[in-house]
Amino acid sequence: MFISREKIRKHRHVWLFFGVWLPMTILAVLWFGFSPDVPNQAIRAERDAEGNFIEQLLGDESEPAAGVTFEAQFGKLNAKNNLASSASSTSSNPSFFADSHIAIINRSDHTLMKRVGGLVLERLKQQPAFQRIDYYPLGESMPQGERAPDIFVSLDLKNLEESGLLIEHAVQAKISIVASDNVVRSHNSYIDNLTPPKIEFDWHGKLEHDSTTTGIGSSAAKYKLVAEDIAKQIADAMVKHFDGLREKHSMLPPLPNYFYPDFKETEPLTFLENHNAELLFSGHGLMNRNQSVWTFQADEPPQDLLRAISDELATQGWDVPELAADESVQHLRVKHNNFVLEVFPDHESRTDLDINGNLNGGGQSRRYTYYVSYLDRMQREEIRAACEAFLTEKPPVEALVLFHRHWYGDRDLESRVLSYLQSQSTTSIEALIATAELLHRLKRADEALHVILTAHALSETTSDPGKYKNRLKQLAKTMKIEDFPPKTIDVELLKELGIREVEQGSKFADLEFAVNEPAVFIYRTLEGTTKLLSFRVVPLGNHQFEFAFVDSEPDKGSRSWGNGGLVSEDRWTSHQIRLGDSSTLRFYARKLEGKPRFRVAVDVIDRKNLPPQLPYE
Incomplete structure (x- = not known):
């Protein structure tokens, strides 16, 4: 069969097109034609009834777009990270850690930070305590008038240097991380009788990342390995700090809405308009109807600008402090009715006066950055009315005593709270402390002494x-x-609370406890010392629980503690504690179906002669 050269040439062109040029074009488009898949809109991720996060875009689109991308990375990352952090906190007694709702604010528009922000969001979603996580890329504003997040996290890229092209890509990045209970906090703290019972905290981290990526990757995979490593460093450091606050202060329990009054607009502040201040956030929260934060820049240093603002506010009826002529003013706090206003520079804008009263660094032209924090707080009468309403609902004593500072002076309310606390069988130390304080105010000294000694024994x-x-x-x-x-x-004081004394052979098969309610047992050793063994089921969030234990021997000054396994409805979780001789206490817990309560079984066995059955059988 004869085939002409013209046909061969024609088929060759077709083969070259479909066999070579088209695949190469498709490969080039896949490899170089896609941008990294990063979040460019605000995202709200909230858990549903099953504990799964459901994401919603807060921009023009209501659902996440189903984008097409091709992300391929072949290689490895060698990285060195140095994360230096500092933290401060202010708390009244008692104060709890609020951590249900967290907002991540990305202050950088660089592709690396866009990746990091999205990956930090994904890592925090793995933490069971968080029920809602919002993410705001640069340019996206937080919604106004809503209940404020419990935690604000801001991420910012301070410096980035890159080198290398194809096979090796080196990155040196400096990233700033801030986590706080407000958008921004000053270096000054105040506590009064209107301060809510939750901890105020400020955590600052500075991450220095130095890495080399060896290998190849598509354009959509740019910074993939670097961002994953940075996000892990940031998320792990923050979670560690949050865990410490949660362990020290415990989680803020759910409270009725009347402790979160409806949002009210900000009162007019002319100096904000004069300085073209930018509103960063305006919402409401625990015991306040407005908490707002602005920022602005000015040419005047703090000691000049803050004095001018103070003088202006004084003419408008605000209660302003007296400022000495030679005082270096770095912070201004003023009050008017139920409003509290703070004005302060950021850390880089703080200045000082030398011993001659001259401005350090004076004569240098620069711009100063300032923040303004505004609070419209519930007043004492409103808080007391909320406490009275709460008392009628017969709340858990642990939640009621959050507000014990706000009862002071109202003898009728104090008397009713005391009656309620004494009617409850509780091992809450906070409730016992509140009871002792109320008894002392009512001059019932013997009863107050009895309660304070009981609280001291229980603290062990x-x-x-x-x-x-x-x-x-x-x-x-x-x-x-x-x-x-x-x-x-005094062990007898603990027995009065219903705490059980156990010995070898003791068995309790059907006890029942609430979340965070301690199951305490007393054991006397062969040496004549007393062991106090405490177990409690603590919430992890997302409908998950685990038990924590304390093994204390006050006579010897020894104590050990830790956490056990997850407690669920479908199986028993156990923990064993050796009691110093051949005896062992076995503790078993299981969640009751559909209730935030737990069935507990306990026995004390001889390890040399194990019983045939478990205590719950």
Whole structure:
């Protein structure tokens, strides 16, 4: 069969097109034609009833776009990270850590940081405590008038240097991370009788990342390995800090909406308009109807600008402090009715005066950055009315005593709260401290002494008794109690609370406890010392629970504590503690179906002669 050269040439062109040029074009488009898939709109991720996060875009689109991309990375990352951090906190007694809702604010538009922001979001979604996580890329504003997040996280790229092209790509990045209970916090802290019972905190991190990526990757995979490593460093550091706050202060319990009054617009502030201030956030929160933050820049240094603002606010009826002529003013806090206003420079804009009263760095032209924090707080009468409404609902004592500072002076409310606390069988140390304070105010000294000694004994069943003992010492001093704290623990006081004493052969098959309610047991060793064994089921968030234990022997000054396994409805979770001889206490817990309560079974066995059955059988 004869085929002409013209046909061969024609078929060759077709083969070259479909066999070579078209595949190469498709490959080139796939490899070089796609941008990294990063979040460019605000995202709200909130858990549903099953505990799964459902994402919603907060921009023009209501659902995440189903984009097409091709992300391929072949290689490895060698990285060195140095994350230096500092933290501060302010708390009243008691104060709890609020962590249900977190907002991530990305202050950089660089592709690397866009990747990092999205990956930090994904990592925080793995933490069961968070029920809602919002993400705001640069240019996206936070919604106004809503309930404020519990935690604000800001990410910013301070410096980036890159080198290398195809096979090796080196990155040196400096990233700033801030986590706080407000958009921004000053270096000054204040606590008064209107301060809500939650911790105020500020955590600053500076990450220095130095890495080399060896290998190849598509355009959509740019910074993939680098961003994953950076996001892990940031998320791990923040979670570690949050865990520490949660362990020290416990989680803020759910509270009725009347402790979160409806949002109210900000009162007019002319100096904000004069400085073209940018509103960063305006919402409402626990015991306030407005918490807002602005920022602006000005040519005047703090000691000049803050004095001018103070003078202006004084003419408008604000209660302003007296400022000495030679005072270096770096912070201004003023009040007017139920409003509190703070004006302060950022860290880089803080200045000082030398010993001659001259401005350090004076004569240098620069711009200063300032922040303004505004609070419209619930007043004492409103808080008391909310407490009275809460009391009628017969709340858990742990939640009620959050507001014990706000009862002070209202004898009728104090009397009703005291009656309610005494009617409840509780092992809450906070409730016992509040009870002792109320009894002392009512001059019932003997009863107050009995309760404070009980609280002291019960504090030995916690992982951090010092957290309570310092407060108990101060209360004992106020009550003029001598020889406090006692040298030994009065076990009989604990028995009055219903705490059980166990010995070898003891068995409790069907106990029931609530979340965070301690199951405490007393054991006397062969040496004559007393062991206090405490177990409690604690929430992890997302409908998950685990149990924590404390093994304390006050006579010897020894204590150990830790966390056990997850507690669920479908199986028993156990933990065993050796009691110093051949005896072992076995603790078993299982969640009751559909309830935030737990069935508990306990026995004390001889390890040399194990019983045929488990205590719950």
